[in-house]
Amino acid sequence: MKLIIGNKNYSSWSLRGWLAAKQSGLHFEELTVPLYGEEWDQRKRQSEDLAPSSGKVPILWDGDAVVWDSLAIVDYLADKVGRDRFWPKADDARAMARSMVAEMHSSYLPLRHICPMNIRRRMEGAELPDEVKADVVRILTLWAEARARFGKGGPFLFGTFCAADIFYAPVVSRFLTYGIGVPGFAETYMEAVWEHEWMQQWIAAAESEDWVIEQFEEPARA
Numbered sequence: 001m002k003l004i005i006g007n008k009n010y011s012s013w014s015l016r017g018w019l020a021a022k023q024s025g026l027h028f029e030e031l032t033v034p035l036y037g038e039e040w041d042q043r044k045r046q047s048e049d050l051a052p053s054s055g056k057v058p059i060l061w062d063g064d065a066v067v068w069d070s071l072a073i074v075d076y077l078a079d080k081v082g083r084d085r086f087w088p089k090a091d092d093a094r095a096m097a098r099s100m101v102a103e104m105h106s107s108y109l110p111l112r113h114i115c116p117m118n119i120r121r122r123m124e125g126a127e128l129p130d131e132v133k134a135d136v137v138r139i140l141t142l143w144a145e146a147r148a149r150f151g152k153g154g155p156f157l158f159g160t161f162c163a164a165d166i167f168y169a170p171v172v173s174r175f176l177t178y179g180i181g182v183p184g185f186a187e188t189y190m191e192a193v194w195e196h197e198w199m200q201q202w203i204a205a206a207e208s209e210d211w212v213i214e215q216f217e218e219p220a221r222a
Contacts (some may be wrong), residue, residue, distance in 0.1 A: 001021070001026060001027070001028040001029065001060060001061065001062045002029045002030075002031060002060070002061040003017060003018060003021050003028050003029070003030055003031070003058060003061075004031045004032075004033060004057055004059040004061070005017060005018055005031070005032055005033070005057050005058045005111075006032070006033060006034075006056060006057045006204035007032070007034055007035050007206075007209060008032070008056075008119070008202055008205045008209060009117075009118060009119050009120055009206040009207075009209050009211070010035065010117055010119075011058075011117070011144075012034060012056060012112075012116075012117040012170035012173070012174075013056075013057065013070050014057050015060060015117070015134065015169060015170050015173075016043055016058070016070035016073075016074075016166055016167055016170065017032050017057070017058025017070045017073045018030070018058065018202065019052075019079065019166040019169060019198055019199075020070065020073050020074045020077055020086075020163070021060065021073070021094075021168055021199045023029070023034075023077070023081065023085060023086060023161070023162075023163075023166065024077040024081050024085065025081060026077070026080065028060075030098050033057065034211050035057070038170070041087075045070045045110060045143075056068060058070055058073060058216065060076065060077075061074045061075075061162040062080075069103065070105075070167075071102075071105050071167075073132070074086055074101075074166065074202055078080050078163075082119050084141070084161055086163040087162060087163055087164045088100065088150060088158045088159075088162060090150075093149070093150040093163055094147075095159075095199075096145070096146060096149070096150070096160055097146070097162060097163060098163075100146065100157070100164050100167070100168075101164055101197060102144050103123060103142075103165050103166045103170060104145075104167040104205065104209075105133075105167065108128065108135045108139070108171075110131035110132045110135055111132050111136065111171070111174065113136040114128065114129065114132050115128070115132065115174045115177070116174075117170050117173050117174055117177070117200075117205070118173075118177050119173055119177070119203055119206040120206060120207055121177050122176070122177060122179070123177060123178050123179055124179050125179070126179060127179040128178070128180070136175075137172060139168070140183070141156060143153065143157060143168070143185075143186055144185060146158060146164065147185060147189065150168075152198060155188065155189065155192035156189070156193070157189070157194060161196065163173075165193060167172075168193075169193055169199060170192045172189075172190045172194060173194075174205070176190065194208070
C-alpha cells in the first residue's frame with residue numbers, strides 16, 4: 001500500500017489517514033507532498049497518484065484500488081483487517097463512536113477555519129469567536145460522555161485507541177496550539193493522545209519539516 005499525505009505540521013486530514021494506516025497494522029509506503037507551494041497546482045495536474053482525488057490528501061493506493069477521504073480510508077482498512085481493530089465491539093459503544101467520527105468529519109467548520117492545525121506552534125491568549133467556543137463545548141461534551149460511558153478500559157475515548165481517537169487527534173493538537181482551556185478529564189485524555197507512540201512519530205516529523213505555510217501561522221479572522 002502507498003499513502004499520500006500533505007505537510008505533517010498542517011494537514012489534519014493527512015494525520016487521520018496516516019493514523020488509520022498505522023492502526024491497520026498493514027505495511028504501507030508513505031509519500032509526502034508539500035501543500036500550497038508554488039508547484040502544488042502543477043503537481044496536482046500532472047501527478048497520476050493525485051488525479052483520482054482531484055489533488056486532495058490523504059490518498060491510499062492498494063494495488064489498483066484507490067481510496068481518498070480519511071473516513072473512507074478507515075472503512076476500507078477495517079474491511080481488510082476486521083472491524084474490531086477500529087471500532088468498539090459493543091453495539092452501544094460502536095454506535096456512539098461512529099456517530100462521533102461522522103460528526104467530526106462533517107462539522108466544526110468554525111474551529112477548523114479559525115484554528116488551523118499547526119503542531120509546531122503555541123499561542124497564548126488567542127481570542128476565539130462564539131461559534132468556535134460552541135464547537136469546543138460540543139466536542140468536550142462528547143468526550144465527557146464517551147469517557148464516562150465507555151472509557152473505563154483505558155485512557156482513550158472508548159478505552160482503547162480506536163477510530164474516534166484517530167479523528168479527534170487533530171482537535172487535540174488544535175486545543176494545544178491555541179491554548180484552549182479544558183477540564184481535567186480532557187487534559188488527561190489529550191495527554192494520552194499526544195503521548196501515543198504514533199502521535200510522537202508524527203510530531204517529530206512535523207517539527208523537522210522546513211515548510212512554512214504563512215496562512216496557517218496565525219488564527220484566521222472570523
